[in-house]
Amino acid sequence: MNLFTFRGGVHPPENKLQTENLATEVFSASKMLYVPMLQHIGAPLEPTVKIGEKVLKGQKIGDSEAFVSSPVHSPVSGTVKKIEVMPFPLSGKVTTVVIENDEQEEWAELTKLENWEAASNEEILAMIREKGIVGIGGACFPTHIKLNPPKDVKIDTLLLNGAECEPYLNSDNRLMLEEPHKIIEGIKIIMKVLGVEKAHIGIEDNKPEAIASMKKACEGTKIEVAMLKTQYPQGGEKQLIKAVLDRDVPSGGLPSAVGVVVQNTGTAAAIYEGLLEGTPIIEKIVTVSGLAVGKPMNLKVRIGTMFNEILDYANTNRDQIEKLVMGGPMMGMAQPIEQVPVVKGTSGLLALTKDETNPYKPKSCIVCGKCIKACPMNLLPNMYAKLARFKRWEEMGEFHLMDCIECGSCSYICPANRPLTEAIKIGKAKLRTLKK
Ligand code: SF4
Ligand code: SF4
Known part of the structure; x- marks a missing residue:
């Protein structure tokens, strides 16, 4: 049978077997939920609740008048305990509404x-x-x-x-x-x-x-x-x-x-x-996997649940974790700490061991061209890496750098372990700054 596909790309080990036949389990809401005021591409939100205020499940707790924005809602009923700037999984820190769950699961009126x-x-x-x-x-x-x-x-x-x-x-x-x-x-x-x-x-x-x-x-x-x-x-x-x-x-x-x-x-x-x-997004299905996870699973969790609680529930061996990733191993975001919450974009939480990660030991480029062949956007990853070394950002742009979708296929396939995607991400960030 003819299958639909595109040019380029790679086929890394799938590692789906661990969880593909496991029905989604529901994770009971935690005692404390941490809801970041930025879970979308766009402007950060302002909390619409105050410390000490009682909130209902599904009640809007953050919004913005900015055109590119999307509100967030309380994942439980309870009381707002804190509103402070805290680490979140999309890098850096952001204003976060902390809610103590009263375990009543009392819904707001749903339109x-x-x-x-x-x-x-x-x-x-x-x-x-x-x-x-x-x-x-x-x-x-x-x-x-x-x-x-x-x-x-x-x-x-x-x-x-x-x-x-x-x-x-x-x-x-x-x-x-x-x-x-x-x-x-x-x-x-x-x-x-x-x-x-x-x-x-x-x-x-x-x-x-x-x-x-x-x-x-x-x-x-x-x-x-x-x-x-x-x-x-x-x-x-x-x-x-x-x-x-x-x-x-x-x-x-x-x-x-x-x-x-x-x-x-x-x-x-x-x-x-x-x-x-009538229900807003207050929960998410998250695949919890990786060899450091004792009990891999698909878990429906409330937005605002801390990663460490999920890792505990899945019997994760912390000593074996080489890399903690939110999302998949190719485009996911490495997490330096476990004390960050599930957000709307959290589709996976991977606790990967040394065997599952590619220890970073780059060697010289052998000009094999594999990165070019693998690039699904017809780009020149090896050339970008060379130009980045000499800070020639504008030249990178002339060769359509901004078309890169940061898929990581070039880095994955490179036999010399060149940090190609990393160089590309730096180049894109520099170009954006130059354009301002
Ligand atoms: S795959 Fe690696 S070694 Fe081969 S050309 Fe690209 S950067 Fe060089
Ligand atoms: S990360 Fe960018 S340059 Fe590398 S393969 Fe993907 S699209 Fe191509």
């Missing part, structure tokens, strides 16, 4: 939009914002903005990312198996907003049960499942568009330039829950 078919796009988008829905595949861009492209941009296709191409992770996989109807209903809402007739869900062929589950759920709809070759980074927006639709997003362009909007399957389910059940 719904059950009759969404009769609602206007403005009403639907306003509700998506109100429920704090962002791209929960990792990027966390506010969904109400992504679903509202400029009027002169014609969108004809919706593409759902169910690839979950990062090794170890199974949170999207479990969602597609356990709650496919939520994804499908969410997709229908997105299709109405975008005014498109056609949607595709891209899923890698290493998830045959999820493919079967979604195919069944798609019956009688205008939504189709596209089986993708298991190849990293198949879930990259531009790679997914090339694989499923054979369209090339131009350099520097967005998917909308070729008439496409891409959403994660988890985001579609969040839209269903937000509009039809």
Whole structure:
């Protein structure tokens, strides 16, 4: 059978087996929850509650008037104990609302939009914002903005990312198996907003049960499942568009330039829950894995749960941890400490041992060209690394550096262990500063 795919990429050890057949377990809410005021791409939020105030589960506790922003909500009922600047997993520190759980699980009054078919796009988008829905595949861009492209941009296709191409992770996989109807209903809402007739869900062929589950759920709809070759980074927006639709997003362009909007399957389910059940994003499915984890699992946890509590619950051997990562091993964020909370973009928590990490011992480039062949964006990673060494940032930009999606394929494949992605990230940061 012909499988959809793109040019380039790599195939690292999948390491999905440890958790792929484990049903999602619910982690009881902790005594203290730490909710950061920045869980999306955009402006930080201001707390809308005060210390000592009683809050209800699902109540909005942070918001902003900035255009690119998305509110956050209390994951439990309880009392606001502290509001202070604390470390969070997206690097650095941010204002955090600390809530003591009263264990009453008392919900705030939940507004719904059950009759969404009769609602206007403005009403639907306003509700998506109100429920704090962002791209929960990792990027966390506010969904109400992504679903509202400029009027002169014609969108004809919706593409759902169910690839979950990062090794170890199974949170999207479990969602597609356990709650496919939520994804499908969410997709229908997105299709109405975008005014498109056609949607595709891209899923890698290493998830045959999820493919079967979604195919069944798609019956009688205008939504189709596209089986993708298991190849990293198949879930990259531009790679997914090339694989499923054979369209090339131009350099520097967005998917909308070729008439496409891409959403994660988890985001579609969040839209269903937000509009039809009235619940904002207050919990997340997190795959907990890695060889230092005694009991790997897929866990539904409240936003604001500290990583150390999850690692304790999963019987993690701290002495074996070489690297703690939020997300997957390719694009995830290394965590220097365990005392940081789950945020909307937390899809995995990996406690990796020395055997699972690639100790950093770079050697000289042997000009083998493997990094160029692996680059899914047709870029020149080895040249970027050389230019970065001599701080020639502008030249890096001239060679389309900003098209790099930071997938890490070049570093992964390099036989000389060159820190290519690291040099690229530094170059991109420098270029952004130069452009200001
Ligand atoms: S893969 Fe590594 S060794 Fe080969 S050309 Fe690229 S940087 Fe050089
Ligand atoms: S240059 Fe960027 S896009 Fe290309 S392989 Fe390296 S990290 Fe990925």
